Amino acid sequence: MASGSARPGSTRLVKLLYGNVNSYLSSGAAGINGGGAVWGSTTGLSSAELAPFGARSASGQIVRNRMKSVKSIQKITKAMKMVAASKLRNIQVKAENSRGLWQPFTALLGDAPATKVDKKLIVTISSDKGLCGGINSTVVKYSRALFRLNGLDGPDKDVKYVIVGEKGKAQLQRDSKKLISMYFGETQKSSICFTQCSMMADEIIKSNEYDAIQMVYNKFNSVVSFQPTVATLLSPQLLIGDQEVTGDLDAYEIEGSDTKEEVLQNLSEFQFACTMYNAMLENATSEMGARMSAMENSTRNASDMLDRLTLTYNRSRQASITTELIEIISGAAALEG
Numbered sequence: 001m002a003s004g005s006a007r008p009g010s011t012r013l014v015k016l017l018y019g020n021v022n023s024y025l026s027s028g029a030a031g032i033n034g035g036g037a038v039w040g041s042t043t044g045l046s047s048a049e050l051a052p053f054g055a056r057s058a059s060g061q062i063v064r065n066r067m068k069s070v071k072s073i074q075k076i077t078k079a080m081k082m083v084a085a086s087k088l089r090n091i092q093v094k095a096e097n098s099r100g101l102w103q104p105f106t107a108l109l110g111d112a113p114a115t116k117v118d119k120k121l122i123v124t125i126s127s128d129k130g131l132c133g134g135i136n137s138t139v140v141k142y143s144r145a146l147f148r149l150n151g152l153d154g155p156d157k158d159v160k161y162v163i164v165g166e167k168g169k170a171q172l173q174r175d176s177k178k179l180i181s182m183y184f185g186e187t188q189k190s191s192i193c194f195t196q197c198s199m200m201a202d203e204i205i206k207s208n209e210y211d212a213i214q215m216v217y218n219k220f221n222s223v224v225s226f227q228p229t230v231a232t233l234l235s236p237q238l239l240i241g242d243q244e245v246t247g248d249l250d251a252y253e254i255e256g257s258d259t260k261e262e263v264l265q266n267l268s269e270f271q272f273a274c275t276m277y278n279a280m281l282e283n284a285t286s287e288m289g290a291r292m293s294a295m296e297n298s299t300r301n302a303s304d305m306l307d308r309l310t311l312t313y314n315r316s317r318q319a320s321i322t323t324e325l326i327e328i329i330s331g332a333a334a335l336e337g
Contacts, residue, residue, distance in 0.1 A: 060317060064313065067309045067313065070302050073298070073302050077295045077298040078295070081299065084292045085288075088292065091284050092288075094281050095282050095285045098274075098277055112232055113230060113232040115238075119212075120211060121160055121162055122147060122160070122162070123215040123216065124165075124168045125215065126139055126140070126168030126169075127165050127166075127283070127287045128186055128189075132291040133291070135218050135286050135290050137171065138218065139217060139218060143172065143216050147159055161181060162208070164183075164280065165184075165187065194274075197273055198277075201269070204272075211238055212238065213232070213235075214230055215232075216228070217231075217282055218287075219286070220282050220285040222289070223293065224289065226289065233268070233275060236268040236269075239267075239268055240261050
């Protein structure tokens, strides 16, 4: 807290009091040598020795430092909210447009989350940055639940994690480090594009053996709402053996020399790339919406805390001023008496 002597009114009052005391002593009105010796030394006192006349309050200084910290945090949260809002609109349009890529595949090839297979990949889509609510912890919880459900089918099931995003890796590697097959980081450093997702999907297919893939991500509903979603993709071998899928494919005319198996192989890989592209866009859109809400709540909480600290500071400041005035008036009254 600023010292009382630093305020213009208090400075004039202290100087006036010092002048009256010195005049009083120089005129010999003190009468007693002991009293003259005591008050005659006041003009040479240091600031630390003049604490009763307006010393800086340690508790008030702590409150001021806290207020500065809260104001800095409030500025940061406001800026982060504005940045997230500016990015949200563009990525939301891309996410909505990408839904038309994977929906025809679901109608043709189906989505069978209850399919029991021996080898399964759980692809967890998360973000690289935090401060976005609980979207990352949500997909991690769903991924762990899927892993436990697959373990109930038998101990010989081979289930691995493929993680996209730094936050998902940080949480899953605590207890499942040996089960992580692949990891992709800094995927949102540049704008998410289909080429990037195609390369990631191709790398996953080449480096892993699987019968089914379960992709866990957050589907964007609104700025304040997102829905954890699991997309199940079967391997080309299972699709070829599925008579329902191959029967539906007979209704289409295949051009060129490609066989039905080759067509299903290509469709399966393309479906994986399209689904991953949509999943990453949906999760990124959910991240921006969640960050906007989180930063808005943080800004509001910082404002409330700032109000409480301001009230505390004003009370401490007023109490210090009152104490200083009482001491000054009591000293002047003692001299006059």
